[in-house]
Amino acid sequence: MNRIQSIAAAGEDGLLSADVSAFLPFADLSDAQLEELMRLATVHHVDRNKTFFDEGDAAENFYILLDGYLRVGRTTQDGDQVVMLHVVPGQMFGIAKAYDSESYTMTARAASDGLALSWPSALWDQFMQDYPGFKEATRKALGSRITDMQDKIVSLATAQVEQRVAHTILRLMKQAGKPTEDGVEIDFPLTRQDISDMTGTTLHSVSRCLSKWQKRGIVRSRRRRVVVCQPQALPA
Numbered sequence: 253m254n255r256i257q258s259i260a261a262a263g264e265d266g267l268l269s270a271d272v273s274a275f276l277p278f279a280d281l282s283d284a285q286l287e288e289l290m291r292l293a294t295v296h297h298v299d300r301n302k303t304f305f306d307e308g309d310a311a312e313n314f315y316i317l318l319d320g321y322l323r324v325g326r327t328t329q330d331g332d333q334v335v336m337l338h339v340v341p342g343q344m345f346g347i348a349k350a351y352d353s354e355s356y357t358m359t360a361r362a363a364s365d366g367l368a369l370s371w372p373s374a375l376w377d378q379f380m381q382d383y384p385g386f387k388e389a390t391r392k393a394l395g396s397r398i399t400d401m402q403d404k405i406v407s408l409a410t411a412q413v414e415q416r417v418a419h420t421i422l423r424l425m426k427q428a429g430k431p432t433e434d435g436v437e438i439d440f441p442l443t444r445q446d447i448s449d450m451t452g453t454t455l456h457s458v459s460r461c462l463s464k465w466q467k468r469g470i471v472r473s474r475r476r477r478v479v480v481c482q483p484q485a486l487p488a
Contacts, residue, residue, distance in 0.1 A: 272286070272290075272318065272369075273286060274342075275316065275318070275341075275342040275389075276342060276385055276388060276389045276392070277316055277344065277383070277385045277386045277388075277389040278385055279385040279388075280384065280385060281383065281385065285382075285383065289371075289383070290369075292371055292372075292375065293369040293370065293371055294313070294369065294370045294371070295367070295368075295369060296315070296366070296367070296368045296369070296370060297365075297366075297367055298320075298362045298365070298366040298367075298368070299362065299365055299366075300362050300363065300364050300365050300366075300441070301361065301362060302361070302362050303359055303360060303361045303362070304322070304345075304346065304360040304361075304362070304366075304368065305346060305356050305359070305360055306356070306359045307326055307327060307356055307357060307358050307359045308355055308356065309355060309356050310354065310355055310356075311346065311348035311349065311353060311354060311355050311356050311373055312372065312373055313346060313370040313371060313372055313373060314344065314345075314346050314347050314348070314349060314370065314371060314373055314376060315344065315345050315346040315347075315360075315368045315369065315370045316342070316343070316344050316345075316368060316369050316389075317339050317340070317341050317342070317343055317344075317345060317366065317367075317368045318341060318342075318367045318368055318369060319341055319365075319366065319367040320341070320362060320363070320364045320365055320366030320367060320440075321338060321339065321340060321341075321362070321363040321364050321366070321428055321439070321440040322338065322339035322345060322360050322361065322362055322363060322366060323335045323338060323360075323361050323362075323363045323446075324336055324337050324338070324339060324345060324358045324359070324360050324361075325337075325358055325359060325361075325449075326357070326358050326359070327359065332449070333359075333449065334449055334450075335446065335449050335450045336358060336401075337397055337400055338363070338424065338427055338428065339360070340427050340428055343389075343393060344386075344389050344390060344393050345360055345368075345393075346360060346370070347390060347393060347394075348373070349373050349376040349377075350390050350393075350394060363440040363441060363442075364439075364440045364441065400423075403419070403423075407419055407451075408452050412487075413451075413453050413457045413461070414461050414487045415487045415488070416451040416452070416453060417447060417451050417453065417457070417458055417461045417462075418461075418486035418487045418488075420447060420450050420451050421438070421447070421471070421478060421480060421486065422480070422483060422486060424438045424442065424478075425438055425480050425483065428440055429480075432479060434472060434479050434481055435471075435472070435479045435480050435481035435482070435483075436479065436480045436483070437477060437478070437479045437480075438477070438478045438479075438480070441476040441477070442476060442477065442478050443476055444458045444459050444462065444473075445458075447462075462478075465485075465486070468485070469481055469482065470482045470485045470486060471486075
């Protein structure tokens with residue numbers, strides 16, 4: 253039984269026994285503060301490929317991811333989904349209030365079974381004032397996402413296709429890597445189409461890169477899983 257299943261079996265009160273205080277937004281809170289936060293929170297269990305919210309929805313809540321992984325992206329005029337960033341456990345998302353927006357600017361979709369807490373957006377200002385961990389987590393989330401966007405823009409403007417694909421795989425490995433006997437596995441389902449969407453290149457080009465690297469023993473790619481065996485061998 254994994255963590256999500258364990259908490260689900262225990263009911264929402266099971267979250268109090270989970271070590272939520274290890275996450276930055278909960279850091280340095282007293283037991284009384286933590287209990288108050290949990291009392292105000294709503295628990296969300298979301299299956300893989302289901303959405304927490306869609307682009308354009310009213311930003312009624314803000315969230316912190318406790319388990320699983322999310323893909324956050326936008327929809328093009330042609331209806332294609334473009335992944336802009338990934339959210340890992342401990343990170344906040346749906347923080348439209350930080351951008352002074354009344355609606356979500358992107359769609360948050362579970363890349364694996366997910367577990368999150370949410371609070372009404374009406375509490376945002378109060379949380380920012382009363383809980384220093386939330387302010388610090390917001391600052392880090394905004395800084396990280398701005399840096400990711402800048403890196404993507406530079407990569408799209410200057411890097412060759414192989415470099416863009418390699419940079420994306422290395423970034424995901426750092427965010428969601430799980431050590432295995434063969435190397436570091438990106439710990440959520442990842443298709444070649446996903447990588448294509450994230451790198452602004454074609455599915456054919458991504459398949460060509462992965463196939464070449466697999467022959468050289470640099471990566472292993474199969475069944476929606478990517479294992480990086482020799483990260484230092486990927487194009488810089």
